[in-house]
Amino acid sequence: MRLPCEVEVLSRHLPVLGLKSRGKGVRAVVSLCQAPRAEPGGRACLLVSTMKDKRGTRYELKENIEQLFNKFVDEGKATVRLKEPAVDICLSKANPGNLKSLLSAVRMAHRGCDVNIPLSTLTPAKTSEFENLKTKMVITSQKDYPLSKSFPCSLEHLQVSHCRLARVDMRMLCLKNLRKLDLSHNCIKRLPATIGDLTHLQELNLSDNHLESFSVSLCQSTLQKSLQSLDLSKNKLRALPVQFCQFRELMNLTLSDNELIQLPFKIGQLKNLRFLAAARNKLTKLPCEFKMLSLEYLDLFGNIFEKPEVLPIVKLQVPLTLLEFSARAVLSHRISYGPHIIPFHLCQDLDTAKTCVCGRFCLDSFIQGTATINLHSVAHTVVLVDNVDRMEAPIIAYFCSLTCYVNSSDMLK
Structure with a gap:
């Protein structure tokens, strides 16, 4: 079994010597291998290979594990603490399902039991195996869009633009490490509520699509705690639900070039909002709580603001x-x-x-x-509302x- 992930091997002797670790993992392939001249029944070892050392470093497992830390295995993180050498093998950005299988096999190897998954051979890792550790992928044409293979599970930044996507590819929603998703310049009409399952997503760009609505379920997802930047410009939005203002971490919001007749009713709840662009919509008035905002930049140019009504x-x-x-x-x-x-x-x-x-x-x-x-x-920098200053x-x-x-x-x- 071979698992692409990021690995940091920490020596527990470093603090004693007054030294610190680098605190950052490297791209690696972790393999559960058959040790040479193995006894009948198989003796498994752990092999950690990197781009600089493709032959890898081997670690014995039988009666050699002091502790397994797997509290965050669902996030693709775990640590294997060995007795000899005295190191902690810290794994991160791994596929959660494959990581669970690896840890289960490692535990069995430690006990001297037969491992229930196929063991790899002690062969150097191939350069192609490290491709699954990519953190950024940019696709800007239909011919480059992957149809037969999945996206690398380690992606943190994915841009798929000018590909004429009619809907969000469900394979993207399995990328649990994704922090930035750019789907601009496509033909997307609806957003699946499962985008809210991307618990680390901070930036979402959906500009220049065919969106007509923004679902309440998405507003009530885990994105409330992570989303910081949202671009919905150049769509066909007419309104946003009041629950939209539950994105309390939102700092940048772009709504320009839509068909909005009003901004979200509770917009004043966006306490962290600093950049707001809603130019060229059909706004006639601002909501009451707009005055509660504290912005650095505001653009409301090109709206059809009406004169204040005389009679209440x-x-x-x-x-x-x-x-x-x-x-x-x-x-x-x-x-x-x-x-x-x-x-x-x-x-x-x-x-x-x-x-x-x-x-x-x-x-x-x-x-x-x-x-x-x-x-x-409400804003330090304001773009003129119209052409008459x-x-x-x-x-x-x-x-x-x-x-x-x-x-x-x-x-x-």
Whole structure:
């Protein structure tokens, strides 16, 4: 059995000598081999081969393993601690399934049992075997797109552009080490929710495709904790779900050249957002929570922003309904809620609650007006909204009561 991965061999004598390891693995092929002049039943050893040393270094296994560390085997990581020599063989970026098989066989070899997988011969590794350790692959034409072979499982950066893909290849979604995925300049119409299974994905580029929607399930995936850069420009998006703002780690967001009529309602929850481009859409107003952003760069050029409305929309309820009163209390006191506690539709109501200019919340009882916001109040660098040097845009404002509306009437125009 031969396993492509990254390996770092650490001597446990280094700390005693006051030395430190390099702290970085190298591309290698780890093999479970038949030792020469083996006894009947087979005596297995571990062979670690690298590009510089293709013949490899051999390590005996029988009664020679002090400990196996496999807590993170599902992430392709494990460590084999040997008694002699006193080293730790640290494996990473391996195929989780193959790594589990290797560790199981290593454990059996340590006990002197017959290994239940075929053993390799002690032959030097081939250069082609190290191809499976590539971390970056760029494909920019249909003729270069792999149809008969899979993508290297060690990929961290994959770009597939100008290949006329109609959907996301499911083989890409098996690349658990992927950090950057570029599928720009294709014909993708829908995104599979399983993109959310790429737990380390930090950058996703989907510009110049045919996307018409962005699924709620993708917004609620593990990408909430990893995604930092998202490019959805040059698509056919008309709206984004309110759950989109659960991408709390997002720093760069590009939405230019779509058909958006509004930005996500809770956009103010994107506390880490620093770059926002939504030029050439169909935006007429900005959402109320837009003013909560703290950006370095903002581009809203080419939208059809309307003049602030003179008359407000009044939806006040006197007295407040029990639902309204309860919702305001839950949100004001930051009481946790979820579909396991209250009905799902109530969770949705709470998720889409409006924020009054006074900081309190309102559900169905409010006054809606339109104010004007100077975009420099939320961004250091602002691209002009239009060709007449305008730096202002209309923003929706909500008021939880008549008192708030009267006290804040000077902000409305």
